[in-house]
Amino acid sequence: MNYRLEENNIIMAPFENFSLALTLDCGQAFRFAEKDGVWEGLVGKKKIKAMQRENGEVVFYDTSEEEFCGFISDYFDFNTDYNQLKELYKIDKTMEKAVDFCGGIRILKQESWETLCSFIISQNNNIKRIKGIIDRLCEAFGEETKEGYLFPRPEVLADKTPEELSFLRAGFRDKYIIDAARKVSSGEVDFEKIKTASLEDAIEELTKIRGVGLKVASCVLLYGFNRKDAFPVDVWIKRALEEFYPEGFPSEFYETRGIAQQFLFHYIRNKEETDI
DNA sequence: GCCCAGGGAATCG
DNA sequence: CGATTCCATGGG
Numbered sequence: 503m504n505y506r507l508e509e510n511n512i513i514m515a516p517f518e519n520f521s522l523a524l525t526l527d528c529g530q531a532f533r534f535a536e537k538d539g540v541w542e543g544l545v546g547k548k549k550i551k552a553m554q555r556e557n558g559e560v561v562f563y564d565t566s567e568e569e570f571c572g573f574i575s576d577y578f579d580f581n582t583d584y585n586q587l588k589e590l591y592k593i594d595k596t597m598e599k600a601v602d603f604c605g606g607i608r609i610l611k612q613e614s615w616e617t618l619c620s621f622i623i624s625q626n627n628n629i630k631r632i633k634g635i636i637d638r639l640c641e642a643f644g645e646e647t648k649e650g651y652l653f654p655r656p657e658v659l660a661d662k663t664p665e666e667l668s669f670l671r672a673g674f675r676d677k678y679i680i681d682a683a684r685k686v687s688s689g690e691v692d693f694e695k696i697k698t699a700s701l702e703d704a705i706e707e708l709t710k711i712r713g714v715g716l717k718v719a720s721c722v723l724l725y726g727f728n729r730k731d732a733f734p735v736d737v738w739i740k741r742a743l744e745e746f747y748p749e750g751f752p753s754e755f756y757e758t759r760g761i762a763q764q765f766l767f768h769y770i771r772n773k774e775e776t777d778i
Numbered sequence: 779g780c781c782c783a784g785g786g787a788a789t790c791g
Numbered sequence: 792c793g794a795t796t797c798c799a800t801g802g803g
Contacts, residue, residue: 628783
């Protein structure tokens with residue numbers, strides 16, 4: 503990673519066609535907002551504030567070399583070589599187009615509980631509403647800090663009732679949030695076990711929660727447990743598999759097929775609109 | 779009014 | 792098993 507320090511900001515040199523906007527707004531994370539080209543969001547207790555210049559440089563504001571090399575690089579998974587992965591994906595015609603279209607995306611390493619709760623809310627829902635529900639959830643139950651409201655811990659939500667969550671306007675998902683909070687805070691669903699379990703066992707553990715099926719569990723593992731072999735199949739990916747991969751998704755991608763999935767998802771979902 | 783949104787559970791046959 | 796229906800809410 504090539505970077506330099508200017509006052510309290512880190513300037514990161516362009517690399518691998520990295521796109522800050524695509525990465526933060528491709529449907530994997532829901533707590534980042536853009537204003538005048540500057541993206542802000544809370545990751546745990548720390549705020550990440552960043553913008554990307556025309557020349558590809560990324561400015562990370564109010565940080566240090568230590569924080570950039572540790573916390574920020576870890577969150578963006580900057581030490582994983584995406585160029586190598588993208589070359590591999592290009593053996594496939596459709597994936598080649600996807601990589602050309604949105605190869606600047608990186609899979610973030612998000613906090614496990616926040617990811618679980620967020621993707622429970624995501625089911626049969628649209629991204630704009632998902633963000634609104636999560637904003638209200640954080641403001642009502644998250645610890646208030648000078649950086650903003652933290653994502654509420656499961657212990658705080660475990661003893662709530664659906665009526666107490668009705669202001670979220672989460673619909674039928676409110677009881678799923680409560681069930682997840684109870685099972686995670688009690689240890690009935692064990693995050694430590696998930697971290698070392700096989701993909702199959704990890705999915706089985708997460709699907710003990712009401713409202714968590716194969717797709718949500720796969721998203722949680724991919725985005726919230728850094729499991730690059732987790733492969734969420736939503737309506738868009740399902741269509742793409744039927745249309746382009748009647749023989750199945752290429753087995754060569756297995757170990758990192760979750761990343762390939764993210765490129766494919768964004769490509770098929772956005773190509774028509776931007777072609778015009 | 780109708781349809782759909784990064785699904786899942788319950789209920790059929 | 793697979794297919795269908797219902798679930799809340801809001802935007803297009």
